[in-house]
Amino acid sequence: MQNLNTASMRVRDGRLWILDQQTLPQRQNWCATDTAADLIDHIRTLRVRGAPLIGLSASLLLALLAESGMARPQLAQSLAALGAARPTAVNLMNNLARMRLALEQEAYAAAMAAEALRLVEEDRSLCAAIAGHGAALVRPGSRLLTHCNTGGLATAGIGTALGVISVAAAQGKVQKVWVDETRPLLQGARLTAWELGEQAIPYTLICDAMAAGLMARREVDAVWVGADRIAANGDVANKIGTYSLAVLARFHDIPFYVAAPHTTHDPACPDGDTIPIEQRAASEVTGVAGSFGSCQWAPQNADVYNPAFDVTPAALISAWVLDTGVVTPGQAQAGIFRRPLAR
CATH class of the missing domain: 1.20.120.420 (translation initiation factor eif-2b, domain 1)
Known part of the structure; x- marks a missing residue:
C-alpha cells in the first residue's frame, strides 16, 4: 500500500x-x-x-x-x-x-x-462537502460553541463540525469559538483547543457547566456538534453532554446544528432508544489521567455511571449538515432518514 x-x-x-x-x-x-x-x-x-x-x-x-x-x-x-x-x-x-x-x-x-x-x-x-454546506449557515461575526472534538484528529480530512468552523473562520465569519472541556475525558480542552490554536482561530475554553450562563447572556450564536450515529428518525448519538447543550440551545432560541457524513446515518436503527450506548470505566470519572500522570479525587469505592454518549432527540436539532446537503427538521419529519442517503 x-x-x-x-x-x-x-x-x-x-x-x-x-x-x-x-x-x-x-x-x-x-x-x-x-x-x-x-x-x-x-x-x-x-x-x-x-x-x-x-x-x-x-x-x-x-x-x-x-x-x-x-x-x-x-x-x-x-x-x-x-x-x-x-x-x-x-x-x-x-x-x-x-x-x-x-x-x-x-x-x-x-x-x-x-x-x-x-x-x-x-x-x-x-x-x-460538510464544511462547505455548514459554513453557508454561519453568520458573520458568529460566536460558536462546540463540544468534544470533530476536527482533523477525528477524520481523514478537515473534520465535521470543526471543519465547518474552520472554513467559516477562513471566510472571516467567526468572531470566537467557545470550546467545552468535554468531561470526563476533556477532548475539548486537550484536542479541540489545540487544533483551533494550530489554525490561529480565536477560542475560549470553558467548563461544560458554563455553557448555560453564556447562552443566558446571549454570548453564543450557534452550537455545532458532530455525531457518532444518526437514527432513522433523526435522533443523534454523540459525546456525553450533547443532549444538555441541545436542551439549553432550544430554551435560549439558539440554532443547534449536527455536522456528520452520510456514513454516520443508520436507517436500520429506528430511533435513539435503540442506539447502543457504550459504558466506560469508572476510573475516567473518579480521577484523571494523561501525559502528566494520574490522580484520583473520588472515594476509592464510589459507584459510577459513565456512558460515553447520550442521545439528542431530532426535535431539538435545527438542521443536520451532511456531505449530501442540509437536512431540515421538516425533511426529517417527512422520513428522509428512514432510507439510505444517496450521495
Missing part, C-alpha cells in the same frame, strides 16, 4: 502508525499498530477516537495485514474483533462491511488495499 498521511494516522512502509490522542497536546506520540489487538487497545483507550477515524484506521490495518500475507480466515477473525471495539460509532461497522466485501474477492489483498484507500479519500471529500 502507498504511504499516506492524515492528522492522526500514517502508513509508512507497510505499517500503520496512530497519533496517541491521550498524550496531546503536551506530547505528540506515534504508536506502531501491527495487529488487530493493538488497534482494539488504541480504540478502547481512546488513543484513536472519532467515529470516522475509528473506521478508517480499522480498514487500513486490515488492508496492511492482507498485504503482509495474512490468510482469509484470520483476516475475517480480525475484522470481527475490530467490529466489536466500539458499539456506538456506526462508521466502524459501515467501513468494515465494505472491507468484508473486498475480502471476498479472489485477489483480496489488492482489493482490500484499494478499498481502504478509497475510504480515506472519500472521507476527505465528505469532510470538505
Whole structure:
C-alpha cells in the first residue's frame, strides 16, 4: 500500500502508525499498530477516537495485514474483533462491511488495499462537502460553541463540525469559538483547543457547566456538534453532554446544528432508544489521567455511571449538515432518514 498521511494516522512502509490522542497536546506520540489487538487497545483507550477515524484506521490495518500475507480466515477473525471495539460509532461497522466485501474477492489483498484507500479519500471529500454546506449557515461575526472534538484528529480530512468552523473562520465569519472541556475525558480542552490554536482561530475554553450562563447572556450564536450515529428518525448519538447543550440551545432560541457524513446515518436503527450506548470505566470519572500522570479525587469505592454518549432527540436539532446537503427538521419529519442517503 502507498504511504499516506492524515492528522492522526500514517502508513509508512507497510505499517500503520496512530497519533496517541491521550498524550496531546503536551506530547505528540506515534504508536506502531501491527495487529488487530493493538488497534482494539488504541480504540478502547481512546488513543484513536472519532467515529470516522475509528473506521478508517480499522480498514487500513486490515488492508496492511492482507498485504503482509495474512490468510482469509484470520483476516475475517480480525475484522470481527475490530467490529466489536466500539458499539456506538456506526462508521466502524459501515467501513468494515465494505472491507468484508473486498475480502471476498479472489485477489483480496489488492482489493482490500484499494478499498481502504478509497475510504480515506472519500472521507476527505465528505469532510470538505460538510464544511462547505455548514459554513453557508454561519453568520458573520458568529460566536460558536462546540463540544468534544470533530476536527482533523477525528477524520481523514478537515473534520465535521470543526471543519465547518474552520472554513467559516477562513471566510472571516467567526468572531470566537467557545470550546467545552468535554468531561470526563476533556477532548475539548486537550484536542479541540489545540487544533483551533494550530489554525490561529480565536477560542475560549470553558467548563461544560458554563455553557448555560453564556447562552443566558446571549454570548453564543450557534452550537455545532458532530455525531457518532444518526437514527432513522433523526435522533443523534454523540459525546456525553450533547443532549444538555441541545436542551439549553432550544430554551435560549439558539440554532443547534449536527455536522456528520452520510456514513454516520443508520436507517436500520429506528430511533435513539435503540442506539447502543457504550459504558466506560469508572476510573475516567473518579480521577484523571494523561501525559502528566494520574490522580484520583473520588472515594476509592464510589459507584459510577459513565456512558460515553447520550442521545439528542431530532426535535431539538435545527438542521443536520451532511456531505449530501442540509437536512431540515421538516425533511426529517417527512422520513428522509428512514432510507439510505444517496450521495
